[in-house]
Amino acid sequence: MLQLIAKRVAAMVVILLVLTAVLFGLQKVSPLDPAHAMLGANATAPAIAAQRHLLGLDRPLPDQFGHYLAALLQGDLGESYRTRSPVRADLGTFAPATVELMLFALAFALVLAVLLAVGTTLRWPGARVFRLVLFVGASAPPFLLAIAGILLFYAHLGWLPATGRTGIADAPTGPTGLLTVDGVLAGRFDVVTDALSHLVLPALAVAIGPAVSIGRVLRSSLVGTIRSDYVRTAHAKGLRERQVMVRHVIRNSLGPALSMTGLQAGLMFAGVLVIEQVFSWPGVGQYMAQSIPVGDFPAIAGVTLLLGAGYVVINTTVDLLQGIADPRINV
Known part of the structure; x- marks a missing residue:
């Protein structure tokens, strides 16, 4: 290891x-x-x-x-030509919003992928309808899903907000910059619920496409593992279905799904930058979109380095998790 x-x-x-x-x-x-x-x-x-x-x-x-x-x-990314501020300071202002959106989008993608894979493999009631909805959603580009979500859940139903991170003027701004975390730390659960309501639409718009890709790989791996000899042996020993799934099937099926998760993370970074424009999300996507027209290269390079480092770190973490899930991986 x-x-x-x-x-x-x-x-x-x-x-x-x-x-x-x-x-x-x-x-x-x-x-x-x-x-x-x-x-x-x-x-x-x-x-x-x-x-x-x-x-x-x-x-x-x-x-x-x-x-x-x-x-x-030393953490010096230069000075922005547009804001006349250090790029590091600008990223410290804009990056937490993007990180929070990315984390929730990744969490949604993993939950949807597991539900898709396990539900269709075990043939849960309603699994086919759930699969159809996800596949239809994944066939559309993220920005189109975002617009459709705004029209349905904001304009028509009025259930969710359409733009921004929060509608509360005095929301806490520290110490992490993540509204959901800072709201909990400050005991402001009104901020937490409001931030979650603002996160749902943009996070789902980013997550649906990767969820289908991860879920399909996980389902294929689950089907192959269920048909293996050691799973049949576990059933022959009288183990319950849940024990077989948890101890033998799921763990031995995680490798390919983890690899796909790492690949999809890069696509999610790109999707987040686009979605931030649709939802007026105050993250690095907005910062970069404002920097490109004026040729603010330090700001553009700073965002690129930040996203590149995030992508590399996520894929390295995925490789290490694969090693934990399958000890035979040592290269």
């Missing part, structure tokens, strides 16, 4: 270094001059030259990359 952890962590570090190098290279081939962007359109040539020297842009590329990498290791 220790060998598996060491290999996966080393691979994670290498991938993040490659991502950093790619972002640095894109910044260098970009026609936008960082010094000119920071000083404004009316800046003089001497002022731009002085700013380039201050930023170290007149140094050799290897020195610039080393300085860029050292700054990243």
Whole structure:
């Protein structure tokens, strides 16, 4: 197990270094001059030259990359050209909203996937209808699901809010930045329920597609495991159906589903950025959407690094969970 952890962590570090190098290279081939962007359109040539020297842009590329990498290791992502604030501070403001939405979307996806896989495998009543609803939902793009959800549950039924994170003006803003957690810590359960009501529609819009993909893989694995010899032996020993499912079937079927979960996490990151625009969700998607038109490369690179690091960490965690679920995995 220790060998598996060491290999996966080393691979994670290498991938993040490659991502950093790619972002640095894109910044260098970009026609936008960082010094000119920071000083404004009316800046003089001497002022731009002085700013380039201050930023170290007149140094050799290897020195610039080393300085860029050292700054990243210290948490310095540069200064946003648009907000004139450190990108790290901006991400500290916008990232908690995205993290909260991503966590709930992933939780919804896993719950729906398990219900789909186990329900159809064991032929629960209503499982076919549930499967049909999920498959229809997964066939539509997330933004279309989001719009349909707003029209049905907000405009027509009035059950759920359509935009924003909360409708409470004095909602707590710390210490985690996650409204559901901060509401519990502050004893503000009105904030918790309001935040949950705002999370349902965007989280489901992101989760339905990945839920079907994960559920189909899990169901296929469950069917294959149920037909295996050791499961038939467990039944022959007189074990109850629940014991067989928990002890033998589910655990031995998790590997492929965990792999699919890691792959779907990357798609969910992309889906979250789009969904944030539909629901006016104040996360990094909004921050990035406002930064792209003005060529705010530090902000764009900061968001890209954050999402890339999140994707790599999730997949590394999935690999380690596979090792726990199946001790035979050691590479």
